Amino acid sequence: MERRIGVVGILVEDRQHAAGKINSILGEYAEIIVGRMGIPYREKNLSVIALIVDGTTDEIGAMTGKLGGIRGVQVKSALVSRR
Numbered sequence: 001m002e003r004r005i006g007v008v009g010i011l012v013e014d015r016q017h018a019a020g021k022i023n024s025i026l027g028e029y030a031e032i033i034v035g036r037m038g039i040p041y042r043e044k045n046l047s048v049i050a051l052i053v054d055g056t057t058d059e060i061g062a063m064t065g066k067l068g069g070i071r072g073v074q075v076k077s078a079l080v081s082r083r
Helices: 015-028 057-068
Strands: 003-012 033-041 046-056 073-081
Touching: 003 015, 003 057, 015 033, 015 046, 015 057, 046 057, 057 073
Parallel strands: none
Antiparallel strands: 003 046, 003 073, 033 046
16 A cells, blocks of 8 residues: 655644543554654644654544544644655
8 A cells, every 4th residue: 555644733722631632542653653743832722733644544544533533633634645
C-alpha cells in the first residue's frame, strides 16, 4: 500500500476532557508520527497540536477518525504521495 507524508492539525477546545484520550490515540499510532508540536493558545482557551506523519492513508485516516471522534477536538490533514 502506498505511503503518504503529511501534516495533521488538531484543535483542542476542552483540554481537560480530551488530553488523556488524545495522548492515548497518539501513542497507539506512534509508529507513523515523525514529529509533534503542541502549543497552548491561552488567549482563545484552545490548544493546537501539529503532527508530521508518514503512513498509509488507512493508518492516517484511522488515527484522525479516532481523534475527531473526541468531544471538543477538530482535526484536519493534508497528505502528499511519498516518493
